[in-house]
Amino acid sequence: MNVAAGPVIPNFGQGSSCEVNNGWFCPEWVTGHWHDTLEPALVQHVELTAIAVGIGFALAFALALVGFRFRLLDPPIGVFSDFLYTIPSLALFQILIPVTGISVTTVEIALVSYTLLVLYRNTIEGLRAVPEEMVDVARGSGFTRMQTFLRVELPLALPAILAGLRIATVSTISIATVAAFVVAKGLGSPIFVALEQDVFKTEILVAGGMAVALALVADGLLVLLQRALTPWSRA
Amino acid sequence: MNTFVDSFRFMGDHGHLLLVKSWQTAELSGAALGISLLLALPLGLWLGHRHRGLFLAASVSNVGRALPSLVLIAFGLTLFGIGFWNNTVALVVLAIPPVLTNAYFAMEAVDRDAVDAARGMGMTELQVLVRVELPLGLPLVFAGIRIAAIFVIATATIAAIAGGGGLGDIIVNRATYGDAGVFAASLCVSALAFASALLLALIRKGVSPRHGSLL
Numbered sequence: 001m002n003v004a005a006g007p008v009i010p011n012f013g014q015g016s017s018c019e020v021n022n023g024w025f026c027p028e029w030v031t032g033h034w035h036d037t038l039e040p041a042l043v044q045h046v047e048l049t050a051i052a053v054g055i056g057f058a059l060a061f062a063l064a065l066v067g068f069r070f071r072l073l074d075p076p077i078g079v080f081s082d083f084l085y086t087i088p089s090l091a092l093f094q095i096l097i098p099v100t101g102i103s104v105t106t107v108e109i110a111l112v113s114y115t116l117l118v119l120y121r122n123t124i125e126g127l128r129a130v131p132e133e134m135v136d137v138a139r140g141s142g143f144t145r146m147q148t149f150l151r152v153e154l155p156l157a158l159p160a161i162l163a164g165l166r167i168a169t170v171s172t173i174s175i176a177t178v179a180a181f182v183v184a185k186g187l188g189s190p191i192f193v194a195l196e197q198d199v200f201k202t203e204i205l206v207a208g209g210m211a212v213a214l215a216l217v218a219d220g221l222l223v224l225l226q227r228a229l230t231p232w233s234r235a
Numbered sequence: 236m237n238t239f240v241d242s243f244r245f246m247g248d249h250g251h252l253l254l255v256k257s258w259q260t261a262e263l264s265g266a267a268l269g270i271s272l273l274l275a276l277p278l279g280l281w282l283g284h285r286h287r288g289l290f291l292a293a294s295v296s297n298v299g300r301a302l303p304s305l306v307l308i309a310f311g312l313t314l315f316g317i318g319f320w321n322n323t324v325a326l327v328v329l330a331i332p333p334v335l336t337n338a339y340f341a342m343e344a345v346d347r348d349a350v351d352a353a354r355g356m357g358m359t360e361l362q363v364l365v366r367v368e369l370p371l372g373l374p375l376v377f378a379g380i381r382i383a384a385i386f387v388i389a390t391a392t393i394a395a396i397a398g399g400g401g402l403g404d405i406i407v408n409r410a411t412y413g414d415a416g417v418f419a420a421s422l423c424v425s426a427l428a429f430a431s432a433l434l435l436a437l438i439r440k441g442v443s444p445r446h447g448s449l450l
Contacts, residue, residue, distance in 0.1 A: 085385070086385055086425070086428050086429055086432055087425045087428065088385075088388055088389035088392050088424050088425060088428055089304075089389050089393075090389065090392045090393050090403065090406055090407075090421070090424075091389075091392060091406065091420075091421035091422075091424045091425050092421075092425075094406055094417050094418060094420075094421040095418065095421045095422070095425070097414075098237075098238035098239065098414065098418065167300065170297075170300045170301055171300060173301075173303070174300065174301065174302065174303035174304065175303070175304075176303075177303040177304075177305040177306060178303075178304065178305050178393060180305075181407070188303075188305050191305060191306065191309050192396075194309070195309060195312070195396055195397070199312055199313060201313050204309045204310065204312075204313050205310070205313065207306075208303070208305075208306035208309055208310055211303050211306050212301050212302060212303070212306060215300070215301035215302075215303070216297075216298075216301050219297060219301065
């Protein structure tokens with residue numbers, strides 16, 4: 001049987017009339033391709049993001065401790081993370097390819113480098129905003145330097161650090177869609193496929209909508225985490 | 236490191252092509268940034284001045300960050316088809332949140348005493364905004380414009396997949412331009428992003444030399 005009218009979508013060609021005519025939203029495509037396309041893409045997207053934010057957070061936190069203790073090192077670290085942040089994502093992926101190849105490593109390096117600026121800045125600003133008197137009181141009541149940091153400075157800086165984590169997570173989810181240009185992983189992957197196939201609308205709308213929803217859900221979860229960890233501040 | 240050397244050879248051999256494509260990217264980015272400034276800057280400044288619309292400013296910023304650039308480009312193509320509007324609208328939508336939110340919070344954060352003093356001197360609301368709040372909040376306002384500019388240039392590159400032209404055309408077309416061409420174009424688009432950040436810093440310094448070190 002041949003359907004003559006409308007653009008025939010490769011790989012989806014034998015589908016319903018909605019699919020073959022590239023309708024705005026074909027629920028049967030979504031249910032039919034949830035397990036082979038959408039669900040794996042979603043899981044990969046979460047993985048890409050979690051790894052990038054995890055490594056980025058560890059790196060930025062370590063750098064912020066260095067910049068906090070040795071003030072001289074703060075400007076160069078800040079300028080370097082700002083420099084990385086300014087490079088357009090698609091360009092950074094391509095610049096890394098000759099070094100790390102067409103691989104998940106390339107994608108993760110780029111994603112991590114975009115998280116550094118906000119995580120570093122927020123952590124160091126949060127630590128700096130701790131009132132000097134608080135630190136003095138803690139030291140005066142016999143806290144060691146480490147105890148002062150862990151029990152006074154870090155908890156007080158936590159709201160700023162978590163605010164940075166929210167921004168970094170949401171931005172990473174967003175930039176990770178572009179990663180599909182390098183490796184066919186994440187929610188960007190079905191979008192690229194759909195763009196190549198005569199702009200198959202359903203796939204673009206659903207995968208795009210899932211990326212937006214994922215970002216909003218992640219943001220909401222981090223707000224809950226923020227409330228749980230810092231019950232004294234309502235921001 | 237062969238690609239690296241080859242890319243500089245590519246720049247020498249195809250300097251004109253890179254220049255034309257860079258100009259296209261700059262044109263698309265500039266137009267989108269200009270439109271978003273016209274829309275978001277007055278609104279953000281005014282709302283911040285009136286201390287109203289906190290919810291709007293905060294939600295625009297949260298939702299804006301959650302909109303992936305690729306998704307916006309793809310949505311634009313779905314809605315408008317290939318033409319002038321698909322990518323321009325996507326880029327404008329992307330650029331509005333940082334501009335609006337930063338303008339809002341810049342005005343909102345200005346010391347109330349300074350504003351009261353200005354009112355006491357008989358300044359009109361517009362004068363208070365332009366002569367007192369704007370100069371004081373300028374670093375934050377420019378930080379927002381800068382983020383928007385970087386977002387827009389990055390996304391204008393991706394827009395090549397939706398007929399946007401520019402340097403992205405080379406970057407997404409490895410088959411034609413080879414590794415060296417893709418690498419060279421990536422360096423060009425990065426240079427463009429740095430140039431725009433630098434330009435904005437210079438404009439900020441020019442507009443308000445005394446507040447150059449506030450941020």
